[in-house]
Amino acid sequence: MIRLRIALAKGRLYQPSVERFTRAGAAPAGDAGRRLLIPSSDPAIEFLVVKPGDVPVYVESGAADLGVTGTDVLRESGADVLEPLELGFGACRLVVASPAAAPYPELPGGITARVATKYPRLAQSHFAIAGRPVDIIQVNGSVEVAPLLNLSHWIVDLVDTGNTLRANGLVERETILCCGAVLVANRASQKLKLDAYLGLMARLALGEPWSRA
Template sequence: MTNAERTALMIALPKGRLADQTLDLFAAAGLPLPAADNGRKLILSSAAGDVHYVMAKPTDVPTFVEYGAADLGVCGLDTLRESRRHVYEPLLLPFGYCRLALATPADRPDTPLRYASQPRVATKYPNLTADFFRARGVNAEIITLNGSVELAPLVGLADLIVDLVETGSTLKANGLVETRTIMQIQAVLIANRAAYHLKRAAMEQVLSRLRAHLAQKERQRA
């Protein structure tokens, strides 16, 4: 990393739809955007070089921010809570809405959370899932998957699943029904704790522009 990159404001974005939505929001708020000719680089610079965007895997964004590789970052609340990373959360963002939910096969939707033996639960969120069952006194066996969690009950791998739900169409297509909402999800802007003080002026400029833009949008909807 060059000296210019160290002094510039570093913002970690999750590759994919959240990055696109974040950059749309930043553009609407009048914040610097990556120059158009960055090609396939993973660190994208603004035209003035005062802001650099680190394009990261979504689950890595909280790690980049906690360890100071990025000053700010954008991720989903699910990713942040699952990561257990210690960062500031100065602003919720108005996109990325969904929910983390418990689902079960549709032919046994009333299966209680308490079982005579351990329920097997497949999920991409082992920490949040363990917290949910532990709080209810259920000794669940958590099976961590990285792919299509909906497959687990269909092939006998798990009794239940915990996964993100937006419309519920994927659950329905695979014979599953949502039985509990564990948490509501949306995007959140996060900040490195040390950088929040060391680069306070630059961060506050970003935050104030975003807050002003979001407040204006809220007034227009009222």
């Protein structure tokens, strides 16, 4: 009988998530491919494979009991979920970046900066706290090219090594958030399925947490 349904994000966190659950004795049984629901080697656990931005939605609603997501996605979503465990992979940073020769943090003539990002909520909050008015432009891919095409003055994006920024003539200006993979849990499920929940926590609680510094 399925006791726990766990949402996994497609993309960069998927394979590390699979490896972590495999070490915990719940290996996904087969490749995701076109399948959204995947059984595991533990008959009490099944996986739901969805787009990264949907993981917090499924967990908050109770369609999934648990999920693996990045802190960037979680904070952007504003979902009301528990965060019981940092999983120790997927470390990266959400940063403000701009062309190396461009003025920062102010533009000449009192111009309001245009900021391109996939993270409008986090970007708007960051600049509001700093007391710097900006116009947020939401884009869904290739954020780094926005300043080159004069779509924006700056960008807010996720970086790992920073190589893509440098390749496009951009430099990091500020770090908004240090991110990593976290396990999230539905509040009601955590109470109703406490034994299964605690058992899985014990099996997953391995590895070093990513740094918030």
